[in-house]
Amino acid sequence: MDSHSAGRDRAARALLRLESRALRRQVVLPILLGLAALCVTLAGAWLVARLLAALLGHGGAGWPHLAAAAAFALLGAALALAQERAQLAAGEAARARLRDAAFTRLLELGPADPSGIGERASLVVDRVEALDGYFARWIPAAALAMAGPPLVCLAVAWADPGSGVVLGIAGLLYPVAMALTGIGAAQASRRQFEALGRLSGRFLDRMRGLPTLVLFNRQEAEAEALGSAATELRRHTMKVLRVAFLSGTALELLSAGVLACLAWRHRDLLSGGGDPTAAVFSLLLVPAFFAPLRAFAAAYQDRLHAAGAASALAPLLAEPSAPGLLLEEMPPRVVVTFTDVRLSYDPARPPALDGLSFRANAGETLVLAGPSGAGKSSVLRILMGFVRPEAGRVAINGQDAMALRPAELRRLSAYVGQKPHLFRATLRENIRFARPEATPEQVEAAARAAHVLDFAEALPQGLDTLVGEGGWGLSGGQAQRVALARAFLRDAPLVLLDEPTAHLDPGTESLVIESLQRLCLGRTAIIASHSGARARLGRVLEIEAGRVAGAPRVGAAG
Structure with missing residues (x-):
């Protein structure tokens, strides 16, 4: 990576950190709601495990436990809905703040800004829109991916230490899988946004000059040039999507492997060899263990898009407003x-x-x-x-x-x-x-x-x-x-x-x-x-x- 790209990446990261601190209150709420929903899931899974064990002839769970499990399920659904709404609110707040800052800077620059109208429109609309997922999904998903799996692992280890070890090993393998599938993903996403900006600017410019193109019989040549720009954008987009599919596949393979290991470990208990409550509880929590990681993998693309968008916005937003004095009063006449x-x-x-x-x-x-x-x-x-x-x-x-x-x-x-x-x-x-x-x-x-x-x-x-x-x-x-x-x-x-x-x-x-x-x-x-x-x-x-x-x-x- 050359020094220019490294500098742009540093500026992009600085911009994202600055906006994350400014929107701390908006992004913390969905994290807290997600943790609450996870705790409710743990309690509900334990009650369901006891109910299933009672059906197999172990334990004394009854109707009160079934009612409590149903109540926990409803509470979990309500918390998930509240979390989704809080994420949408965080994204809206981030878009409003960034779009206002970008538009203010463009107004300050005025005609001194050398970029074209299409590029400026892409900055205020497309690039800011791409940052929505970073605040609405990526930050909550990253926080829950750090806190959620250890919490589930501790709950499983309390019920069965061996199953907790299996989940802990899977949690350590996940970052390795993400690193292997995500090499070069940030650069690919940045190139995708650069290609999108070029295509947007060219398209808007040619649309404004459409009468001139028709007058000089250049419409077919410009259509071919726009097609080439669209092909370049498609190629970069497919590279980004390839990363998404590879990371998703790695996670699903890891999840299937953990489920198979736990099923093999508890095969005797599940076939009637003892109290299966711990075994059922461990198996039920495998989806809960991987749910934060799955959300993290899905939101990883939002992070890549945000990195590409922030690298374009950072030079604009990083420039401080022009210093100077204020007029005490409007002079009636000037020389x-x-x-x-x-x-x-x-x-x-x-x-x-x-x-x-x-x-x-x-x-x-x-x-x-x-x-x-x-x-x-x-x-x-x-x-x-x-x-x-x-x-x-x-x-x-x-x-x-x-x-x-x-x-x-x-x-x-x-x-x-x-x-x-x-x-x-x-x-x-x-x-x-x-x-x-x-x-x-x-x-x-x-x-x-x-x-x-x-x-x-x-x-x-x-x-x-x-x-x-x-x-x-x-x-x-x-x-x-x-x-x-x-x-x-x-x-x-x-x-x-x-x-x-x-x-x-x-x-x-x-x-x-x-x-x-x-x-x-x-x-x-x-x-x-x-x-x-x-x-x-x-x-x-x-x-x-x-x-x-x-x-x-x-x-x-x-």
Whole structure:
């Protein structure tokens, strides 16, 4: 195993230990219920052994013993049901906790996360789901496998020491059988999850680009590539299943061998040579002895799946939240200053920002102009806290902006991008997304300022019309106006806009520019734009290759 794999395994184990401690109360309950059910099974088995011995003419067991055995059987069933429910609750608690932590980290990373949308979805859904069995089944099964067989062995040894020795030897042989059948199982499970993540990401990406695939007649080639990825996943899955079948077979052979040894040992008693109570008791407890081990073997696959899933989640969850200061209060106006700022995404490529310096005064609209790759979007990413510059200084109101937490930087700004996302919700809810506590009057005022009401009044239910996936379709210009309404409602002192008029027809562009001018009034605004109408928005700063290309010029008034 190479150092990278060893490091991932250590991180995965650390994550599982941390979550196990955090969920200690949830996982201890099914263990206690399982031990209680095992004690009830021991008492019931002794009563049944006495009843069977009485039928063979030994002992004086009668109806009270039969009633007690029936009561123990019902109590054992109730405890087993309670244990199952406690295990389900532990799994639900673990999924909720891990999914919340993973989603929070993904939100903190934002667009700075280099992984694809399919891989991120697989992390939050598939990988977290695979950890359910670790907390719901594996931890209780492992604890009961450690405590249950010795308890049964002691009970059998009390009735018949020789039978207790046989069970003890079987218990010592079981870990050897598991080790022989489980060599390489963790690596196989990790490779299975890696293959699943690759297939999920590729499938989602190709589904989103299906029109492009059909347009270029690449659907058959991509279908073959997806088939190859699915075949790879099947191969890794079969390797994991092979381990499960081998471990199950080893356990069944061991159980059959113990039962045969005990039957041979007690053959004279069972054929009428003496009191068979101890012999029957020993035979009845063979299934109880192996039941925790059988549950352990079944849950072992959950452990393997959890190890593979945790190795993928650990790098995400192990990264601490970005440190920084909190804002004491929201400043009413901001001044943004970049001084010799440098930023690189890839050492093998030219820097995105290479000594960029500029100043955006309070209430000023600054338009960053330049060719694609000049660094305009990188400026916005820094101001939203998604990336940090390698050198230079970024100041807000004269204070180091990078000393703030990224979330605090985002509190300062309202952002409108090229392709705003509309969630499956009403128009009103999509606008209120920027400020959930806003009143209906405030939402309508923002919609009016962004000219959303111009088209919303023609919709079936106005602002309460369902949009997004499966809802009423909106054009690109209409979606852009919804994004502007969010910015109006957010009412932040800093406005960041990335190509807000891209791909719009001239009529819609004029409406959006009018709304932009109203939005930027009295606020500090930084706009990255290729549009020919950029001069109408404010002062234009030409940048090229991550630095100022020339002296800034003042655009005409809009």
